[in-house]
Amino acid sequence: MATNLPKAMRGQFLEAFKKPYALRSVPLPKPSAPHDVLIKVDAASYCHTDFVLAEGQMPGFPKSFPLVGCHEFAGTVVSHFESPSSNATAFKVGEKVGVPGRAFGACGTCFECQGSRDPVSQDEKGYSVYCAHAENNGLSRDGGFAEYAVVDARQLALIPASMTPVETAPLMCAGITIFAALKRCQLSPGERVGIMGCGGGLGHLGLQYAVKMGLRVIGVDAADGPLNLAVGLNTGAQIVDARKQKAEEIVKQVGSEEGKIDLGEMGLDAVIILPESQPAFDYAMTLLKTHA
Numbered sequence: 001m002a003t004n005l006p007k008a009m010r011g012q013f014l015e016a017f018k019k020p021y022a023l024r025s026v027p028l029p030k031p032s033a034p035h036d037v038l039i040k041v042d043a044a045s046y047c048h049t050d051f052v053l054a055e056g057q058m059p060g061f062p063k064s065f066p067l068v069g070c071h072e073f074a075g076t077v078v079s080h081f082e083s084p085s086s087n088a089t090a091f092k093v094g095e096k097v098g099v100p101g102r103a104f105g106a107c108g109t110c111f112e113c114q115g116s117r118d119p120v121s122q123d124e125k126g127y128s129v130y131c132a133h134a135e136n137n138g139l140s141r142d143g144g145f146a147e148y149a150v151v152d153a154r155q156l157a158l159i160p161a162s163m164t165p166v167e168t169a170p171l172m173c174a175g176i177t178i179f180a181a182l183k184r185c186q187l188s189p190g191e192r193v194g195i196m197g198c199g200g201g202l203g204h205l206g207l208q209y210a211v212k213m214g215l216r217v218i219g220v221d222a223a224d225g226p227l228n229l230a231v232g233l234n235t236g237a238q239i240v241d242a243r244k245q246k247a248e249e250i251v252k253q254v255g256s257e258e259g260k261i262d263l264g265e266m267g268l269d270a271v272i273i274l275p276e277s278q279p280a281f282d283y284a285m286t287l288l289k290t291h292a
């Protein structure tokens, strides 16, 4: 247990639906289980899910008020539980960690924890992000909009020295969501992926990840602001304005680049659809190659 920790901390508490957060001072939270790690929060970012929760549009959450929101944050390890797990002591006091909105307190025994069928999961047996018995910082238990937070060591990632906490925090939800989607496409370098909504919060990160993964990327959006952002990133991805170019034209373009003659052989190897919009689904389905 680190010394010199304060007895109290301030946090922004959600006290009721559709009400602004309230700044309150409360006792410092304590690690209470072997995987628990107490961190000093250095940066916390605001997700659309925080808005949805605060509006009362996530039935069952929060379980009770008040609640500290935020499931994407970053901080510095300050203490462990009195008998910590090896997962917890892998993170030393003073180290900087990113905290994604992954399972807190996964049970270790349910079918998810014992046998994840997630094709891209790198979690050890006994921990699943899908554990139905687990909690989530910022949704069912306190999250990152406070000076300190208790997190599960198994949900953490060390921050490289080249990254700041402010850069890290939004990657812990938006970043890992689109990164995991790209991994689940299971493409090889040189294959083609389309990202619908490429100028949005997830999409603009996806463009950068996908190009760095060696994929040939087509980003699609349908509004000036997001398109300008996507073009301005200069990732090397082809950026398409869906208001001006039909999906069929893109299919023919990539087909001719590959020397294909039959339409049945043309199209993208995968698409990721980010907007909650039927036209985006329709556009993406047209872009896909058969069996992609």
Ligand SMILES: [Zn+2]
Pocket: 047, 048, 049, 071, 072, 101, 173, 174
């Ligand atoms: Zn989020």
Ligand SMILES: [Zn+2]
Pocket: 106, 107, 108, 109, 110, 111, 112, 113, 128, 131, 132, 133, 134
């Ligand atoms: Zn479980």
